[in-house]
Amino acid sequence: MNKHYIFFTRNTLPQPNAAHLVHDVNSANAAANLGYSTVLVYLHPPEKSLNPLDWLYPFRLQQPPENLTKFYSIQDQLKVAPLAMPWPIGHMKGKLTS
Template sequence: MNKHYIFFTRSTLPLPNAAHLVHDVNSANAAANLGYSTVLVYLHPPEKSLNPLDWVYPFRLQQPPENVTKFYSIQDQLKVAPLAMPWPIGHIKGKLTSPSTIVCRYYFPIHIFPHTQILHTLDWNLVKTAIKHGIPVIYEREHYKKSDYDQSIVQNPLFQVAVTVADNIRDDMIRRGMPPEKIIKLHSGFNQSFLVRQPE
């Protein structure tokens, strides 16, 4: 069974005016272009989540849809696996209808972790789930965190590294219990095509 470098974002794609998604998609694209078997996993909106086969067999690698490829200027080495989020998931408040619950308790443990070499995500709930299932993790943090880090997670050898782009976020992560030796600060870079103004 092939194992992949999995990038996960808890957003639908493409999503205008979301700089963090430009970073996420371009990071996954870069890993794929370096020759890693890379899969970008993201959420499919309810109107695209009507096929029950997508609920039962969610991890089917695909080429990125044309609208995603054009919007983020990605190449064809990157594969995607959109996760179906049928109604009422995310539309009715409750633990059982939360996208996080579906992702962390169903999709990843049952369908995706068996194919995962390493997970790269900003989703702290998924980081905890991955560590508990023996999956190495790269965690990214772009904003201040409201609570302290669980030491059983951040001290675990499977928790490889925490990445941030700013010194103030790095300092906050340390205050919240992240081991300083596990944090690296990287410039996020950019894709030149995003400097070109698009017609309205």
């Protein structure tokens, strides 16, 4: 398995008016532009996490979606891995889910 620099945020992306998310994405983008194998990991909203394959194999590298690329103006070197949050986990607040 290749080694990656992983930047994780527990928020869904993109979100307007969230400066800390802009910082997280720009930091990951900068590391990727320097030539490091970099992955931005973020949570997928529960309504988009209906595929059970995403629950069994959560860490699958992808190119950033078009809306994420335009919103944060990131480059092609950065890979993303959206983590699926199944329905009950995304809606329950508790010690293990928040």
